[in-house]
Amino acid sequence: MAGGIEGVEVLITAGPTFEFIDDVRYIGNPSTGRMGLELAEAARNKGAIVTLVMGPTQLMPPPGIHWVPVVSAQEMLQAVKERFTESRVFIASAAVSDYRPAKRIKGKEKKGPKTKTLELVKNPDILKSVSKGRSSDQVIVGFSLESTNLLKNGRKKMTAKRCDLMVVNSPGHFGEAREHVWILNKHGVVKEMPPAGKKQVAAQIIELVDASLRREILPVAQRFEDIKP
DSSP, rough: OOSTTTOOEEEEESSSSEEEEESSSSSOOOOOOOOHHHHHHHHTTTTOOOEEEEEOOOOOOOTTOOEEOOOOOHHHHHHHHHTTOOOSSEEEEBBBSSSSSOOOOOSSSOOOOOOOOOOOEEEEOHHHHHHOOOTTTTTEEEEEESSSSSHHHHHHHHTTTTTTTTEEEEEGGGSSSEEEEEEEESSSHHHEEEEEEHHHHHHHHHHHHHHHHHTTTOOEEGGGGGSSS
């Protein structure tokens, strides 16, 4: 049987990204990065060698974890690209901004008219970008924040981004200490966790990653064909 997560290189993204409009204003979100930190700690506790690529946050990573601080989505993508191929596990838990200002203004822009149009350009999809070059022995975990059709949309993202597992949650717990999540694989829901602490959720995700590395068949609680549209 294949080995588990002990001694394995694990790469995790966490936190928000900030996309600056000028030197003092930015587009961001209220992600704290706590889920990524809990994932990093859970993986470290099982003997993994963890690297955490972290967006802006007031939280500090636990001891024994290599920390790479970044600010923008483009910086996060570059940091991930530099480390992806050498990692057996990649967990994309960061809340990456979908768009960034087309142009960053130097200094602080002065107050102007009552209304103003801001031109935005799409940020790279970090998970989709790197998963194209994944190897067969890597395990990739994505996160999908959905407000409607959670399982259907999560399944679509899992397939499009070539993930082994997809953690689906809703905006209702965004930025909070607790999460209600569904963990999917290609067959269906392998785990549903009603609102629980992020430490508990992270531990369950890492257990499933460990089992996936061992090539264990994960029991499916609810198959996709049994899920109502």
